Amino acid sequence: MTAALALLGYAIMAGCFAPALLAPLTRRGASVRPGLAAWLSAMASVPVSAALGAALTVKAAEADWPALTRLVCQQVAGTACSPQVYRSGLYSAGVAVLAAASTLVVAAALWRYGRRTQRAVASTRLHARAALLAGRELDGAGAVVLDDPRPVAYCVAGRPAAIVVSSGALAVLDKPQLAAVLAHERAHLAGRHHLLATLTRGLAAVFPGVPLFAKGSVEVGRLAELAADDAAARSVGRRALVAALVAIATGTAVPAAAPVTRAVPPGALAASGHAVPARVERLLDPPGPAAAALFGLALALASAAFILVPGLLAAAA
Amino acid sequence: MRGFGDLEAVIMRRVWDRDGPVTVRELYEELQRERAIAYTTVMSTMDNLHRKGWLARERDGKAYRYTAVASREEYSARLMGEAMAEAGDTEAVLSHFVAAMDGGQAEALRAVLDRLAGKRPS
Numbered sequence: 374m375t376a377a378l379a380l381l382g383y384a385i386m387a388g389c390f391a392p393a394l395l396a397p398l399t400r401r402g403a404s405v406r407p408g409l410a411a412w413l414s415a416m417a418s419v420p421v422s423a424a425l426g427a428a429l430t431v432k433a434a435e436a437d438w439p440a441l442t443r444l445v446c447q448q449v450a451g452t453a454c455s456p457q458v459y460r461s462g463l464y465s466a467g468v469a470v471l472a473a474a475s476t477l478v479v480a481a482a483l484w485r486y487g488r489r490t491q492r493a494v495a496s497t498r499l500h501a502r503a504a505l506l507a508g509r510e511l512d513g514a515g516a517v518v519l520d521d522p523r524p525v526a527y528c529v530a531g532r533p534a535a536i537v538v539s540s541g542a543l544a545v546l547d548k549p550q551l552a553a554v555l556a557h558e559r560a561h562l563a564g565r566h567h568l569l570a571t572l573t574r575g576l577a578a579v580f581p582g583v584p585l586f587a588k589g590s591v592e593v594g595r596l597a598e599l600a601a602d603d604a605a606a607r608s609v610g611r612r613a614l615v616a617a618l619v620a621i622a623t624g625t626a627v628p629a630a631a632p633v634t635r636a637v638p639p640g641a642l643a644a645s646g647h648a649v650p651a652r653v654e655r656l657l658d659p660p661g662p663a664a665a666a667l668f669g670l671a672l673a674l675a676s677a678a679f680i681l682v683p684g685l686l687a688a689a690a
Numbered sequence: 691m692r693g694f695g696d697l698e699a700v701i702m703r704r705v706w707d708r709d710g711p712v713t714v715r716e717l718y719e720e721l722q723r724e725r726a727i728a729y730t731t732v733m734s735t736m737d738n739l740h741r742k743g744w745l746a747r748e749r750d751g752k753a754y755r756y757t758a759v760a761s762r763e764e765y766s767a768r769l770m771g772e773a774m775a776e777a778g779d780t781e782a783v784l785s786h787f788v789a790a791m792d793g794g795q796a797e798a799l800r801a802v803l804d805r806l807a808g809k810r811p812s
Contacts, residue, residue: 496782500772506702506744507765520763521770526787539770554787561785570783597785619799622791649788649795650802657803 374433376690380426383683384419391415391679392588398672399592402599403660407672409569409596414679416573416589422683427479429690431472442468486579493571501531508537514555518543524621528558530567545626550617553609557617560604566597595648602652611656618656622649697727697735702744706762711748711755 395415399408434441442465446454508517516536524542529535536558538551546554561567573590580586605614616627660668704717718732736756739745747754760768773784791799 493781493783497784500769500782500784503765504769506699507762507769519766519770521766523770523774524790525770525773527773527784529782529784537769537773557787558785566785567783570785574783601785618788619803622788622799623796624790649791650799652788653799654802 374430376686377426377429377433380422380429380683380686380690382426383686384423384426387415387422387679388419388583388585391419391585395672395675396588396592398668398675399596401660401664401668402596402655403664403667404669404672405596405600405603407669407676409593409600411672411675411679412589412592412596413569413573414676416576416585416593418679418683419583419585420576422686424479425683425687425690427475429687434472482579486575489578490571490575493575497529497567497571498531501529501533501535504529504535504537505531505533508535511538511543514551516555516558524624526554526558526621528561528567530562530565534562536562541624542621545620545624546617547626547628549609549613550620550627553605553614553617554621556605556608557601557614560601561597563604564597564600566601569593569597598648598652599655602656606656615653615656618649618653697731698739698744701732701735701739702758703762705745705756705758711757713750713753713755715753 395408395411398404399412402408439460443454443459445468446459450458504517504519508519511518514536516538518538518540521539522541523539524545525537525539526542527537529537536555538554542554543551570590570593573586573593576583577586577590602614619625620627700721701717704720705712714729714733714736717736718727718729721727721732736745736747736754740747740756744759745756746759747756749755772782773786
């Protein structure tokens with residue numbers, strides 16, 4: 374019983390406080406893959422230990438039903454809880470209904486998660502299919518072009534997957550910049566980032582009250598962007614990637630020879646929640662190898678803890 | 691890139707490129723000039739496209755005459771609409787390269803670039 378309750382306690386603690394531990398470790402993106410691993414293992418450990426804890430609690434309750442009903446009764450009613458109350462059929466039936474209701478709530482959440490995930494996968498595949506059929510093939514690039522003046526580039530998983538570039542995006546990109554965009558999108562597909570997004574966003578949508586799921590799904594998306602940036606920077610160079618980011622984000626071509634700064638149009642001063650300044654800063658002024666190693670180690674330890682703690686608790690049960 | 695050689699895409703593009711409806715026989719004869727292909731393959735592929743909602747068909751004597759359910763431009767516009775919508779509005783999972791910025795965000799980016807101007811690697 375103690376281990377079962379400890380597992381439930383772990384699920385609540387991790388669900389609430391893991392973001393406070395992980396967010397500072399992944400904020401700068403010094404160590405992207407260990408960062409992804411840590412967020413994902415934290416997010417996975419919560420439903421797993423909650424389910425294990427609940428299952429063990431039910432098992433213990435079954436084994437010791439009379440004592441348990443008495444305990445619950447005394448907790449609620451104190452000394453007013455007499456044997457006449459907790460031995461009555463009405464009281465047992467009430468506890469049984471409560472147990473059935475909580476089982477139902479869990480089953481409903483699981484069902485919603487499954488259905489939501491399934492729908493997301495289906496519409497994602499449909500989008501990819503439609504893009505490949507309706508798009509114009511981009512010569513030798515393994516991507517399709519859709520006509521739209523707005524600059525847009527994205528990839529969408531499917532069988533097969535598609536990389537889509539709008540004609541508006543093509544108009545503001547030179548050749549190396551286009552290569553940078555395509556390398557970034559190919560890295561998303563190769564890393565199966567759509568799968569991570571689908572699974573984590575589903576958790577956040579089905580359990581909106583859990584801070585770890587809300588923050589984690591956003592952070593996983595952000596780290597996946599950084600992972601794709603790193604892959605693209607390795608294959609085409611940082612400069613072309615930064616120029617491509619600025620060109621698409623601002624809708625202005627960035628000449629290869631000119632400083633990137635000149636392409637950014639002036640605007641009103643405002644606080645920005647946009648990811649581009651942070652991504653550009655990280656590409657042009659990347660964290661050093663020492664920082665990467667240090668953050669990587671801390672994140673690896675965190676991942677290990679999210680797996681070992683519930684694992685050991687379950688083993689102790 | 692996989693996908694472009696696939697027959698469904700080839701057939702859809704040919705249907706779109708025509709003005710009027712087309713029969714399996716007509717498309718088969720067109721395709722046969724460029725590749726070795728069986729009539730039944732063309733027929734079953736067009737039947738699939740009909741079943742999936744891409745092609746409409748009506749009977750004309752012994753054969754079906756096929757037309758596209760929507761034009762290529764209409765599909766393009768629909769896809770772009772889905773791609774531009776905020777994440778909450780669409781169920782499809784799209785990985786955008788980067789989102790468009792407004793003036794204030796551009797200003798923040800400019801500040802970052804100015805600060806890094808001296809350090810930029812080549």
